[in-house]
Amino acid sequence: MELLSIGEAAKRLGVHPNRLRAWEKQGLIKPVRLPSGQRRYPVEEINRILGTGGIKAEPDAVALYARVSTKKQADAGNLERQMERLRAYAQEKGYRVVAEYSDVASGLNQNRRGLERMLKAAERGEFKKLLIEYPDRLARFGYTYLERHLKYCGVEIEITSQKEPEDAHTELVQDLLAIVTSFSARLYGARGGRKVQQGFWELIRDAEETQEGQI
Incomplete structure (x- = not known):
């Protein structure tokens, strides 16, 4: 009887190895346990699953x-x-x-x-x-x-939606600020990072005021 490792079995079935472990818990596949405790999957068991179209979660x-x-x-x-x-x-x-x-x-x-x-x-x-x-x-x-x-x-x-919520702009600014602060702190130290952070906020405020003035 030819036995496959969990990685080899998962590759033949086209699934992640964790899915094989889940199927075992559900009683959908029966591996062989070696004396060491490792799983081995009989080729016949793999062919059985392939022959039935595989084990899949319900499409809905x-x-x-x-x-x-x-x-x-x-x-x-x-x-x-x-x-x-x-x-x-x-x-x-x-x-x-x-x-x-x-x-x-x-x-x-x-x-x-x-x-x-x-x-x-x-x-x-x-x-x-x-x-x-x-x-x-x-x-x-x-x-x-x-x-x-x-x-x-x-x-x-x-x-489900291509339209971002109203607060998405604020979140983006916060994330960009986090990136700028992190890299600035690495380059210039904590004090320098805070200065760059303050300057970044001032640029954002200036840009927003300019945009509002053009409306």
């Missing part, structure tokens, strides 16, 4: 992800309203919501608890679509890489 199973940058926004109800709009969209489309994830953090922050939980669930094959209001909710930068990883996990991102 979706997860929701919402994010706001600050606690002030969350306290004002922005996060819950964002999630309610996603729920309404899913209901209108006839999707079955199997999980909801959210974060109160900058889109620049890669260490978000909700984002991490969502990615792990995607790797386990728990849903087929991820609903977000617009790309910046998922990530300010690096969206394409997250999209590619989710696609590898068999998950499609569905953007």
Whole structure:
């Protein structure tokens, strides 16, 4: 009996190794355990799954992800309203919501608890679509890489709205300010970073006043 490692089995099935672990817990696939405790998958078991078209989450199973940058926004109800709009969209489309994830953090922050939980669930094959209001909710930068990883996990991102909310401009300014402050502090030290930060805000105010005067 030919046995495959979890990596080899996942590659043949075209899924993430974590999905095989999830299938094992659900009793959908039966690996062989070596004396060392390592999993090995019989080729016959892999061929059985391939012959039945694979084991997939129901096509209408979706997860929701919402994010706001600050606690002030969350306290004002922005996060819950964002999630309610996603729920309404899913209901209108006839999707079955199997999980909801959210974060109160900058889109620049890669260490978000909700984002991490969502990615792990995607790797386990728990849903087929991820609903977000617009790309910046998922990530300010690096969206394409997250999209590619989710696609590898068999998950499609569905953007429910192309129109950004009114406070999106403020969030963008805050994120840009965080980047400028971080790099300035590295180049000029903490004191120099604060000076650059102050100058950055003054430039933004001048630009906004100029724009208002042209309207």
